[in-house]
Amino acid sequence: MASWLQIPKNSPFSLANIPFGIISPAKVSSRVAAIAIGDYALNLSVFASSGGFAQLPAIQQHLGVFNQPTLNAFAALGRPVHRQVREYIQNVFRADTPFPQVLKDNAALQKDALLPLSEVTNHVPMQIGDYTDFYAGLNHAYNVGVLFRGPDNALQPNYTHLPVAYHSRASSVVASGTPIRRPNGQILANPAATPKVPTFAPCKKLDIELELAAFVSTPNDLGNPVPIDQAEDHIFGVVLMNDWSARDIQAWEYIPLGPFNAKNFATTITPWVVLLDALEPFRASGLEPGNRETLLPYLREKKAQNAYNIPLEVEVTNEGGKPTVISHSNATNLLYSFPQMLAHHTITGCNMNPGDLLGSGTISGKESKTEGSFLEQTNGKNPIKLADGSERMFLEDGDTVILRGMAGTEGNYVGFGDCVGKILPAIKIDS
Amino acid sequence: MASWLQIPKNSPFSLANIPFGIISPAKVSSRVAAIAIGDYALNLSVFASSGGFAQLPAIQQHLGVFNQPTLNAFAALGRPVHRQVREYIQNVFRADTPFPQVLKDNAALQKDALLPLSEVTNHVPMQIGDYTDFYAGLNHAYNVGVLFRGPDNALQPNYTHLPVAYHSRASSVVASGTPIRRPNGQILANPAATPKVPTFAPCKKLDIELELAAFVSTPNDLGNPVPIDQAEDHIFGVVLMNDWSARDIQAWEYIPLGPFNAKNFATTITPWVVLLDALEPFRASGLEPGNRETLLPYLREKKAQNAYNIPLEVEVTNEGGKPTVISHSNATNLLYSFPQMLAHHTITGCNMNPGDLLGSGTISGKESKTEGSFLEQTNGKNPIKLADGSERMFLEDGDTVILRGMAGTEGNYVGFGDCVGKILPAIKIDS
Numbered sequence: 001m002a003s004w005l006q007i008p009k010n011s012p013f014s015l016a017n018i019p020f021g022i023i024s025p026a027k028v029s030s031r032v033a034a035i036a037i038g039d040y041a042l043n044l045s046v047f048a049s050s051g052g053f054a055q056l057p058a059i060q061q062h063l064g065v066f067n068q069p070t071l072n073a074f075a076a077l078g079r080p081v082h083r084q085v086r087e088y089i090q091n092v093f094r095a096d097t098p099f100p101q102v103l104k105d106n107a108a109l110q111k112d113a114l115l116p117l118s119e120v121t122n123h124v125p126m127q128i129g130d131y132t133d134f135y136a137g138l139n140h141a142y143n144v145g146v147l148f149r150g151p152d153n154a155l156q157p158n159y160t161h162l163p164v165a166y167h168s169r170a171s172s173v174v175a176s177g178t179p180i181r182r183p184n185g186q187i188l189a190n191p192a193a194t195p196k197v198p199t200f201a202p203c204k205k206l207d208i209e210l211e212l213a214a215f216v217s218t219p220n221d222l223g224n225p226v227p228i229d230q231a232e233d234h235i236f237g238v239v240l241m242n243d244w245s246a247r248d249i250q251a252w253e254y255i256p257l258g259p260f261n262a263k264n265f266a267t268t269i270t271p272w273v274v275l276l277d278a279l280e281p282f283r284a285s286g287l288e289p290g291n292r293e294t295l296l297p298y299l300r301e302k303k304a305q306n307a308y309n310i311p312l313e314v315e316v317t318n319e320g321g322k323p324t325v326i327s328h329s330n331a332t333n334l335l336y337s338f339p340q341m342l343a344h345h346t347i348t349g350c351n352m353n354p355g356d357l358l359g360s361g362t363i364s365g366k367e368s369k370t371e372g373s374f375l376e377q378t379n380g381k382n383p384i385k386l387a388d389g390s391e392r393m394f395l396e397d398g399d400t401v402i403l404r405g406m407a408g409t410e411g412n413y414v415g416f417g418d419c420v421g422k423i424l425p426a427i428k429i430d431s
Numbered sequence: 432m433a434s435w436l437q438i439p440k441n442s443p444f445s446l447a448n449i450p451f452g453i454i455s456p457a458k459v460s461s462r463v464a465a466i467a468i469g470d471y472a473l474n475l476s477v478f479a480s481s482g483g484f485a486q487l488p489a490i491q492q493h494l495g496v497f498n499q500p501t502l503n504a505f506a507a508l509g510r511p512v513h514r515q516v517r518e519y520i521q522n523v524f525r526a527d528t529p530f531p532q533v534l535k536d537n538a539a540l541q542k543d544a545l546l547p548l549s550e551v552t553n554h555v556p557m558q559i560g561d562y563t564d565f566y567a568g569l570n571h572a573y574n575v576g577v578l579f580r581g582p583d584n585a586l587q588p589n590y591t592h593l594p595v596a597y598h599s600r601a602s603s604v605v606a607s608g609t610p611i612r613r614p615n616g617q618i619l620a621n622p623a624a625t626p627k628v629p630t631f632a633p634c635k636k637l638d639i640e641l642e643l644a645a646f647v648s649t650p651n652d653l654g655n656p657v658p659i660d661q662a663e664d665h666i667f668g669v670v671l672m673n674d675w676s677a678r679d680i681q682a683w684e685y686i687p688l689g690p691f692n693a694k695n696f697a698t699t700i701t702p703w704v705v706l707l708d709a710l711e712p713f714r715a716s717g718l719e720p721g722n723r724e725t726l727l728p729y730l731r732e733k734k735a736q737n738a739y740n741i742p743l744e745v746e747v748t749n750e751g752g753k754p755t756v757i758s759h760s761n762a763t764n765l766l767y768s769f770p771q772m773l774a775h776h777t778i779t780g781c782n783m784n785p786g787d788l789l790g791s792g793t794i795s796g797k798e799s800k801t802e803g804s805f806l807e808q809t810n811g812k813n814p815i816k817l818a819d820g821s822e823r824m825f826l827e828d829g830d831t832v833i834l835r836g837m838a839g840t841e842g843n844y845v846g847f848g849d850c851v852g853k854i855l856p857a858i859k860i861d862s
Contacts, residue, residue: 183779196588258689348614
């Protein structure tokens with residue numbers, strides 16, 4: 001698909017993508033809905049109020065959803081509406097657009113609504129009611145299991161029967177670019193000593209987790225599970241996520257109820273929500289088919305291909321240094337799909353709301369340099385070498401981490417944009 | 432304190448209390464703020480718009496907070512304002528009120544604003560952004576630890592150094608009276624068998640957890656911990672909570688990331704928020720003083736008395752049967768206070784918002800019949816006998832559970848009202 005708009009061939013936001021987000025235009029603090037295309041954001045509030053959607057009758061009565069500070073109301077309209085809006089916008093931007101008067105030949109609206117991405121501020125695109133983090137990256141679970149319990153007991157018996165998950169912290173989900181403050185906390189400096197007495201200190205084992213995350217669109221009522229065959233239509237779209245983790249705080253606190261302070265200080269997401277329809281051409285086999293017979297029926301999908309072929313990478317740049325890509329992975333490294341996660345989450349009757357966020361778990365490959373966390377790649381022994389020769393077991397102050405993910409081929413990429421966070425030093429606490 | 436309003440001597444809502452909530456008046460679906468007093472709710476929206484607060488200048492510019500569907504905006508005004516409003520309302524209701532014209536001698540406003548509790552609908556009083564459940568009931572943690580690991584390793588080494596917690600599910604927090612649907616889920620019917628293969632079934636070990644829970648009022652920004660000495664002023668008030676738990680689902684799913692589906696189907700709270708100021712006269716020693724020197728300084732309180740003396744009870748009634756009080760406990764059975772929980776929660780820089788909910792953990796005593804859960808009281812062996820002779824290891828369909836908690840003495844009780852839930856049968860799932 002060619003566009004009349006000049007779109008760089010390496011842009012994650014080709015005409016094949018059309019992801020949705022929330023922006024503040026330059027010099028304006030109010031938030032509105034937008035899509036990203038090439039190096040531009042299309043302000044959907046201005047576009048809608050200027051008659052941009054005049055050729056799409058189905059959305060006429062819902063135009064107010066684009067003039068809100070979150071995408072929750074748009075998401076709640078449901079997948080058929082998202083699909084129509086995305087396809088309409090693709091048609092508006094096609095070189096052979098059937099509606100040239102809408103934007104292609106409308107210089108005034110281009111000036112008002114088509115804003116350089118470099119001049120807009122991105123925000124967390126949805127009001128997140130609850131954020132749940134799954135653990136569906138089997139290789140990650142195995143790698144971490146080996147570190148903690150050895151290869152024979154690396155995976156718990158439940159792992160292949162259900163998508164393991166924990167509730168996580170919604171309030172501290174931040175948009176790409178937000179600096180990450182190194183957390184303070186309780187750390188057991190010497191785990192072998194008796195009695196075990198923690199010290200109070202800045203986290204010394206600050207790590208990343210390379211994840212995808214899905215936003216819920218369609219809600220379900222308390223007491224009413226979402227059947228597996230309907231689950232995909234309850235998902236709005238996907239973002240890239242860095243689930244920052246304080247490994248030393250986690251090791252001391254997490255038994256018996258799971259990670260808490262080790263995760264609650266920040267989680268970074270890309271601000272553009274890529275619709276499942278945009279990812280559909282990249283459907284691929286995950287680590288096992290989604291319809292394997294060892295699964296209980298409520299988790300068994302009709303489609304065997306329940307993952308997406310999305311190459312992922314992790315780049316680290318130290319202060320004043322050069323970028324180093326330390327890891328290449330792929331979103332096929334998941335044992336469970338987002339529809340399976342949603343079906344499991346709701347099988348008890350748990351109610352989901354538009355804007356709820358489901359993290360995939362850390363996406364690691366099996367080979368060296370495909371790990372989605374420092375913990376796995378260094379194995380506590382082998383430091384990561386950066387371009388300027390400096391070494392890392394974990395993140396240091398001033399380091400910048402960028403996650404990237406793009407499916408497709410040059411000129412037609414469907415990607416998320418950079419998921420960026422720079423580490424700031426811990427604040428001083430009197431203790 | 433005597434009131435001109437007739438208040439039953441055994442009411443949890445004496446003039447010494449004045450808890451805040453959200454109601455819908457009879458035949459009206461809109462939600463407004465209210466306080467409970469005796470057998471009445473005072474509709475604060477009507478009260479405010481009728482000049483009821485005319486004698487309280489400090490609140491004049493904020494009267495809109497009472498005409499909202501949650502208490503979040505009122506809570507965000509901060510403790511000094513809550514204190515003034517509560518004391519003002521107490522003065523309005525005193526027998527010797529200095530403002531008789533406001534309500535005592537104003538039959539028209541009484542008719543409009545003073546509504547029988549039996550005729551109003553209660554709601555979850557706040558928009559809950561995140562709900563965190565702590566584990567500060569030491570006797571509960573010990574009892575459960577003995578069941579899982581034996582008496583020598585019952586408590587983890589971290590337990591006496593930090594308030595253990597996990598993120599829980601905000602969307603399924605419901606107001607007292609909401610029926611509780613028994614969840615379905617994965618259960619390991621025979622834990623001793625190899626390989627371990629779960630079955631899909633309705634939960635057979637449906638349990639309660641007797642807890643208090645605190646709502647946050649004043650927010651803190653991401654990256655800025657709340658110091659322990661300021662933490663109390665960030666708390667709006669307290670409710671009684673039943674953290675329903677599916678023990679069989681929990682046992683299979685919870686390793687290594689903690690409870691998930693075992694908790695996400697429902698949590699019941701009382702709808703009236705009792706301010707900390709109302710509980711202040713009942714301050715008492717918890718299981719250890721809040722300023723003990725083995726705590727890291729960020730958790731050490733100035734006040735040694737960091738609990739409240741609130742007698743608690745659990746009542747169970749089977750379908751067609753008579754009520755049986757199966758347990759008596761007290762809120763002094765906690766090792767950590769809500770300010771300590773908040774200080775720990777935010778020490779990483781985690782941001783809290785008005786409406787965030789902090790559960791205390793299950794409040795069990797040390798003696799028989801003081802346990803806050805069936806799991807502890809039956810110990811998997813000794814069934815609980817109900818009044819009609821029937822026995823319970825866990826809850827059965829049709830059972831109604833009521834938690835109660837009241838501090839103080841007859842005529843001056845400060846209580847929460849009933850925390851009620853009735854168990855409905857699981858829905859049928861094809862499997």
